[in-house]
Amino acid sequence: MKFYLTLVFLYLNTLTYAQGISVSPSRIFFKGEAGQTVSQTISFSNTSTSEFYFVANIKDWDRDSVGVKKYYPIGQRKQSNASWLLLSENSVRLAPGETKNVNLNMTIPNDGTSLVLTNSMLFFTQVKEQKGELEKGVNMNVLLEMGIQIYHVPTGLSTGDLEFLAFEDKGLTTQETGTSIRKMLVKVKNTGQINKDAYVRFELTNIETGEEVPVKSIAIAMLPEAEQWIQLDLPATLKGRYLAVAILDAGTQYDLKIAEKEITY
Incomplete structure (x- = not known):
């Protein structure tokens, strides 16, 4: 009998992972004006001896009354900027010792949604590719999922307290x-x-x-x-x-x- 166990580790506030993968930055604050397209480079580094393959996806998110993040499909939150985003690559493959950059573009719309702070979450999820038959017994796939918080911060917002x-x-x-x-x-x-x-x-x-x-x-x-x-x-x-x-x-x-x-x- 075979057992398949997949563990997903979610690291949202750190840049370096025990498996030898790092991503930077962990939060992106775009400050462009309505109608502009602004860009940010996301850097990946693989210091391990294994190859890693990640695919990207975007979700909306907020926090509940005790600060726990809650995730939603794109477009369910009024404060979402997920539809403004475009990646230069939707997947990242990293050979051992390789460093790679991916560009994230945000096109800010010419409407009222660009006048308030908006946010989304960009995920890079590891994909395990099958290589031959799994050994008999318990097989464990340890997958990484890295989340980058994406904000658009228009000028003139009240800092408040x-x-x-x-x-x-x-x-x-x-x-x-x-x-x-x-x-x-x-x-x-x-x-x-x-x-x-x-x-x-x-x-x-x-x-x-x-x-x-x-x-x-x-x-x-x-x-x-x-x-x-x-x-x-x-x-x-x-x-x-x-x-x-x-x-x-x-x-x-x-x-x-x-x-x-x-x-x-």
Whole structure:
């Protein structure tokens, strides 16, 4: 009996992959005006000893209320620019040690759709070509899929800001593994017309003892005028009165935003 298992690894924010393949850039921001055609070179590099073959496809996308990307067929989203794109090659074959460039062109239409930020996702998906019969037993194909975020950013858009809308303690929650955690949520809004990257840093201090609980920062990326919940998981063993502080850092061009909440566990 033969078993066929295909694993698809999706890397959207990194340029270098463990299998020896790299692609650059991971995000493209076109800034042409209506009626113009603008171009960007996408570079592929294969430092492995194997040949790779990729085919291209484009999808629309956005994020849900917790920041997870959702994908759609072309044309289902009002903010799509997928139909504006044209690749010089729709497939890429890379021999061992080879570097290759592909040109991506965007033709910006002369209508109102070019006056707001639009986006799409360009995928390059590895294709495994059959070479003879597979060996008996379990056969595993490990496939790569590389996604490049494509934006058109017209001039004159409002940068807006990032701001906190809510800070909530959800108490104890049981995970699928059966372990318990304490869950806190903050809600953030992007009030601007451009995409924003930021970090939400947390500080948790025991009010009675002054002890600080180490909490990791969480990176977020938000589309224009989006609202997003950011979840913080804390140990279920916390006891006492705590001051929780959330700090929203979108870079030097924006003021830090701070939200506080006192919680008794």
